[in-house]
């Protein structure tokens with residue numbers, strides 16, 4: 001479902017005389033439906049960079065990335081938008097939302113974008129917000145003023161509200177208490193059970209051991225400076 005083949009990445013540092021920093025070469029991995037793979041490796045090894053390339057935010061400088069039937073490397077922006085709408089979900093570490101949009105709408109939005117009717121989208125958003133323990137009195141408020149843990153749970157609700165066939169998770173259990181951490185681990189296990197291909201960064205080793213089937217060490221793709 002997710003296939004990374006021989007990927008290279010260079011950064012051009014325009015603010016530093018155009019110096020070119022090669023950070024990755026020969027990066028290859030694949031994630032099958034129903035599998036959860038953890039990206040591991042030292043700080044600076046390139047875990048986030050690889051996730052951003054798969055998400056289509058960073059361009060690749062060599063090799064190919066495919067998610068389902070879409071070649072992400074070299075895709076047009078509209079193809080990336082369509083991929084994110086239906087096929088590839090992403091739970092980032094931090095919630096980025098338009099100010100003043102109520103939490104229920106923030107969570108329902110991916111379903112509305114898929115053309116699901118408003119009543120059903122709101123019902124599913126309410127269900128998952130309840131599951132991640134966001135009290136109903138907060139649903140009509142913008143999450144911009146929520147605590148770090150609450151924002152992360154809104155982010156998780158948004159990332160699991162649609163059953164994306166492929167999912168990228170960036171530290172999904174960071175800053176959560178024990179109960180909410182357990183909820184997130186169940187959501188991941190359920191996504192796997194329905195066939196989602198999941199790639200994640202988990203500094204939480206116990207979480208990784210519980211939900212991940214394999215680890216890929218990004219250090220082996222890093223290029224020494």
Ligand SMILES: Nc1ncnc2c1ncn2[C@@H]1O[C@H](COP(=O)(O)OP(=O)(O)OP(=O)(O)O)[C@@H](O)[C@H]1O
Nearest residue numbers: 011013021023041042043044045046047048049050
């Ligand atoms: N936008 C950028 N411009 C220049 N260099 C970058 C950029 N993004 C990442 N890098 C460099 O690429 C390398 C890999 O960084 P990356 O953030 O992917 O590592 P990581 O494994 O996710 O680290 P951490 O565990 O600390 O988050 C680092 O040397 C970093 O400085």
